[in-house]
Amino acid sequence: MSGHTVPADFSEHMLDLDEDEDLEVFTKNTSLPDGSPMPNSPSSMVNQYRLEDDDEGQEAVNTKDIFVTVDHPESQVTAIETFVLYRVVTRTTRSDFDSSEYEVRRRYQDFVWLRSKLEEKHPTLIVHPLPEKFVMKGMVERFNDDFIETRRRALHRFLNKISEHPILSYSQHFQVFLTAQDLAPHRKQGPGFLSRVGETVRAVANSVRGLKSRPEEFAVMQEYVDDFSNKMCCMDKVTQRIVKEQREYVDELKQYSPTYARWGELEEELTEPLKGMASCVVQCSKEAEEHIQHLSEVLVPALHEYVLCAETLKAVMRRRDNIQAEFEAKNEALLTRKVEQEALQEEVDVLADRMEQANNSLKGDWLRWQRSMKTDLRSAFISAAEKNVEYYEKMAEAETLVEQKALTALTQLVGALQSPPRHTPSSSVLQQRAATLPAVRSVPTSAL
Amino acid sequence: MIIETKSADPNQTIFSALSCACAENRQQSTLPAQLTAAAAAVLWQPITMADSVSSEEVAVISNTDITSTESENNIINTMVERGTALLRKLEINVAEAEKRTGKNTVNMQETYTVYLIEIRPAETEGGTPAAPDTLWRRYSEFELLRTYLLVTYPYIIIPPLPEKRAEFVWHKLSADNLDPDFVERRRVGLENFLLRVASHPVLSNDKIFFLFLTEEKGWRDAVLETGFQDKADSRLKSLSAMFRVKNPDKRFTALKQYSDELNTVISQLLRIRARVADRLYGVYKVHGNYGRVFSEWSAIEKEMGDGLQSAGHHMDTYAASIDDILEEEEHFADQLKEYLFYTDAVRSVCRKHELIQYELEMAAQDLVQKKQQKEELATGTVRIFSLKGMTSKLFGQESPEQKESRLAALEQSIQEGEETVKEKNTECQEFVRAAWDDIERFKEQKDKDLREALISYAIMQISMCKKGIQVWSNAKECFSKM
Numbered sequence: 001m002s003g004h005t006v007p008a009d010f011s012e013h014m015l016d017l018d019e020d021e022d023l024e025v026f027t028k029n030t031s032l033p034d035g036s037p038m039p040n041s042p043s044s045m046v047n048q049y050r051l052e053d054d055d056e057g058q059e060a061v062n063t064k065d066i067f068v069t070v071d072h073p074e075s076q077v078t079a080i081e082t083f084v085l086y087r088v089v090t091r092t093t094r095s096d097f098d099s100s101e102y103e104v105r106r107r108y109q110d111f112v113w114l115r116s117k118l119e120e121k122h123p124t125l126i127v128h129p130l131p132e133k134f135v136m137k138g139m140v141e142r143f144n145d146d147f148i149e150t151r152r153r154a155l156h157r158f159l160n161k162i163s164e165h166p167i168l169s170y171s172q173h174f175q176v177f178l179t180a181q182d183l184a185p186h187r188k189q190g191p192g193f194l195s196r197v198g199e200t201v202r203a204v205a206n207s208v209r210g211l212k213s214r215p216e217e218f219a220v221m222q223e224y225v226d227d228f229s230n231k232m233c234c235m236d237k238v239t240q241r242i243v244k245e246q247r248e249y250v251d252e253l254k255q256y257s258p259t260y261a262r263w264g265e266l267e268e269e270l271t272e273p274l275k276g277m278a279s280c281v282v283q284c285s286k287e288a289e290e291h292i293q294h295l296s297e298v299l300v301p302a303l304h305e306y307v308l309c310a311e312t313l314k315a316v317m318r319r320r321d322n323i324q325a326e327f328e329a330k331n332e333a334l335l336t337r338k339v340e341q342e343a344l345q346e347e348v349d350v351l352a353d354r355m356e357q358a359n360n361s362l363k364g365d366w367l368r369w370q371r372s373m374k375t376d377l378r379s380a381f382i383s384a385a386e387k388n389v390e391y392y393e394k395m396a397e398a399e400t401l402v403e404q405k406a407l408t409a410l411t412q413l414v415g416a417l418q419s420p421p422r423h424t425p426s427s428s429v430l431q432q433r434a435a436t437l438p439a440v441r442s443v444p445t446s447a448l
Numbered sequence: 449m450i451i452e453t454k455s456a457d458p459n460q461t462i463f464s465a466l467s468c469a470c471a472e473n474r475q476q477s478t479l480p481a482q483l484t485a486a487a488a489a490v491l492w493q494p495i496t497m498a499d500s501v502s503s504e505e506v507a508v509i510s511n512t513d514i515t516s517t518e519s520e521n522n523i524i525n526t527m528v529e530r531g532t533a534l535l536r537k538l539e540i541n542v543a544e545a546e547k548r549t550g551k552n553t554v555n556m557q558e559t560y561t562v563y564l565i566e567i568r569p570a571e572t573e574g575g576t577p578a579a580p581d582t583l584w585r586r587y588s589e590f591e592l593l594r595t596y597l598l599v600t601y602p603y604i605i606i607p608p609l610p611e612k613r614a615e616f617v618w619h620k621l622s623a624d625n626l627d628p629d630f631v632e633r634r635r636v637g638l639e640n641f642l643l644r645v646a647s648h649p650v651l652s653n654d655k656i657f658f659l660f661l662t663e664e665k666g667w668r669d670a671v672l673e674t675g676f677q678d679k680a681d682s683r684l685k686s687l688s689a690m691f692r693v694k695n696p697d698k699r700f701t702a703l704k705q706y707s708d709e710l711n712t713v714i715s716q717l718l719r720i721r722a723r724v725a726d727r728l729y730g731v732y733k734v735h736g737n738y739g740r741v742f743s744e745w746s747a748i749e750k751e752m753g754d755g756l757q758s759a760g761h762h763m764d765t766y767a768a769s770i771d772d773i774l775e776e777e778e779h780f781a782d783q784l785k786e787y788l789f790y791t792d793a794v795r796s797v798c799r800k801h802e803l804i805q806y807e808l809e810m811a812a813q814d815l816v817q818k819k820q821q822k823e824e825l826a827t828g829t830v831r832i833f834s835l836k837g838m839t840s841k842l843f844g845q846e847s848p849e850q851k852e853s854r855l856a857a858l859e860q861s862i863q864e865g866e867e868t869v870k871e872k873n874t875e876c877q878e879f880v881r882a883a884w885d886d887i888e889r890f891k892e893q894k895d896k897d898l899r900e901a902l903i904s905y906a907i908m909q910i911s912m913c914k915k916g917i918q919v920w921s922n923a924k925e926c927f928s929k930m
Contacts, residue, residue, distance in 0.1 A: 224748055231745040238737040245734055249727035255720045263713040266706065269895040273902050374752055378930045381759070385924035389917050396913035403906035406899050 610637025
């Protein structure tokens with residue numbers, strides 16, 4: 001996802017923020033808009049990662065030089081608590097990494113730390129969300145296998161999203177997260193709890209004051225974000241409902257099988273087709289269950305992720321608003337107060353810069369995010385559609401077997417071709433046969 | 449003590465078989481040993497079966513064996529009789545349904561449905577189809593016809609009527625008798641009923657059935673005039689009475705058991721089907737929500753808008769398709785229901801047979817008792833404990849005149865008894881022969897019908913799958929273009 005989606009704007013700002021230690025990484029590894037490899041990466045060691053581009057006609061070759069996986073969840077039990085540790089493996093060719101391979105163990109809290117650091121540093125960049133802390137619906141234990149697996153996948157996606165981000169992937173915190181055997185000493189550094197409190201207080205204060213006016217493009221963005229959030233919530237709900245309905249459907253469907261089998265045992269001529277029905281039902285149930293599995297593993301998490309993304313977007317918009325509000329507040333103070341003009345002016349300038357930077361970051365990242373969203377959701381929908389097609393194909397196969405079994409037996413019995421379905425197939429066939437048979441023999445009526 | 453029979457009908461094997469069964473079931477018989485032997489003696493008779501095939505025809509009832517000749521005859525009968533005279537002459541349809549209001553028997557207004565029966569002469573080659581004769585009948589008249597047939601042909605498995613009230617419904621389908629879908633399905637069921645009767649080798653020749661199709665006004669009187677309702681009582685008795693047959697015909701026992709199990713299985717299937725239909729309906733309809741959300745979502749997107757919009761339409765199509773699917777499935781359910789109701793008809797034939805057999809056994813037992821009494825009286829020995837015997841022992845013998853008159857009375861009674869047994873025996877034989885004819889016919893019909901039903905069902909399911917494949921392939925196309 002990096003490379004060609006980085007607008008020129010970014011490069012400028014990366015250079016501006018030179019004072020931050022992260023930025024060494026930026027200036028060194030600015031990628032060129034056309035996606036060609038970074039200047040200082042040894043080309044021989046660059047892994048070419050070819051994206052399957054869904055846009056027709058285009059073939060984007062992306063150079064991905066860092067690969068992260070999250071796997072092997074393990075429960076850790078200490079005296080105080082129980083938690084899960086995930087293994088994080090990094091393979092990279094980047095020169096600012098001392099080694100080319102790292103393996104560390106991280107817990108959910110560590111991911112939370114990383115994300116908050118990233119957001120702190122880049123308040124108006126869209127940092128991919130983490131899976132939720134708790135799952136409210138139903139009685140899901142934290143250490144339930146399904147829950148852990150779902151979380152593991154989401155954490156994997158999170159790290160991959162970060163590593164694909166043109167700016168975030170060069171964050172110092174990110175590097176530390178991937179490489180440090182013990183994260184604890186790093187977690188203690190930097191602006192901590194208090195600064196976060198300070199920010200919140202400022203944010204509240206600013207929101208009370210209100211924004212003078214939002215620039216047009218951000219107003220549009222805000223509206224989009226609100227609508228998008230609604231739609232995602234709906235999609236999420238609908239999909240989960242479909243999964244539920246399908247589960248209930250399969251449960252009922254399965255009941256057919258023993259009944260058809262029992263009937264088959266009861267009959268003589270009909271045994272084969274009835275047993276055929278029984279096994280067909282078993283087959284269809286299996287396919288349906290696979291289908292549900294697929295939905296749960298592909299579409300549900302994808303949609304849920306974007307529900308969370310929508311929340312992230314809202315937070316980003318809020319932070320941007322706050323930055324603007326702060327500037328406006330100070331600016332107003334500058335305009336109204338006659339004393340301390342110089343000092344105030346300086347502050348206003350700083351805030352103005354900050355605002356401009358924040359706006360530009362967001363604008364740039366917005367496009368990237370939109371494309372990423374489109375790609376992710378499109379592939380999830382395509383996958384779901386394909387699975388549906390596959391499901392129906394397999395079901396048709398199973399039913400065809402039944403038809404064949406019944407047909408063979410029928411042709412043996414009647415010695416004629418299958419009669420076309422009619423409302424009263426039996427009588428139609430009877431009438432057909434009646435037409436071909438010799439004259440009636442009179443039957444003596446009962447002497448009862 | 450030889451009882452002669454007149455006909456050389458190979459079905460007399462049943463007769464001799466009865467006696468063998470008696471002898472065999474000695475252990476299980478509730479009669480004291482002597483009486484069983486006597487009963488056997490009564491029933492046994494040497495038969496000249498010049499026409500029968502071989503000597504090993506003393507078929508035991510526990511086998512489903514009938515002689516090979518008999519079996520062949522059955523099959524020929526069945527196949528030939530399928531081409532009934534009636535159906536060669538007429539084409540029968542239940543063409544329409546209409547609502548009427550009128551006063552009923554308790555003088556209250558009611559709304560009911562009438563069905564139009566169309567009778568047309570069967571198409572002749574090169575002829576133009578003639579205008580049909582028509583009349584209107586309501587469901588209760590069909591019921592009356594069927595009851596008449598049940599009583600008049602107790603050895604025939606009478607085709608069932610479509611259900612009176614909608615059962616095994618899944619919740620979206622109306623259980624209301626006046627609902628147009630229900631009425632339509634009932635119309636089809638009534639037509640099916642008439643065709644079944646019209647194609648039955650025995651029933652199609654019935655006068656009252658013919659009048660049902662042709663006489664709108666005078667039919668009811670004609671039915672009642674047959675006096676079938678008197679016989680109806682004995683039918684009711686056979687259905688509800690609890691009596692034990694001592695030597696049950698194993699074929700009928702097996703058939704009844706089969707029929708009961710089939711009833712259970714089909715009921716279960718229909719119940720499951722209703723639940724599955726409910727669930728499937730839910731799955732499809734929820735996809736309709738996708739349609740709505742996609743449409744709304746497409747409004748806020750630029751690049752994705754078109755793809756989402758058209759995908760949304762496909763989701764709507766998908767959601768709507770379930771209505772047709774379930775309607776077609778309803779047809780399969782109706783076919784199953786017909787055979788569910790058929791099991792009741794089979795069961796009642798078995799019960800009627802039990803009743804006849806029971807009456808035969810009672811008559812035979814009665815006869816044996818009388819003969820014992822006569823013997824006792826004649827020889828003065830008491831073989832069986834009887835009150836009369838005891839009292840005469842205690843209080844002295846009767847006078848010779850008394851004895852003579854009692855003997856004469858007993859002789860008379862015995863003669864009558866023998867007649868009764870003969871009649872009952874014939875009745876039983878005839879019943880068994882005719883019933884088993886029809887049962888074989890029914891079995892063939894059932895096998896063929898149900899197999900065809902399964903094929904139709906499979907075909908319907910395949911078509912549903914094809915629709916699903918179509919819709920989702922289209923949706924995938926739309927997503928790919930996003």
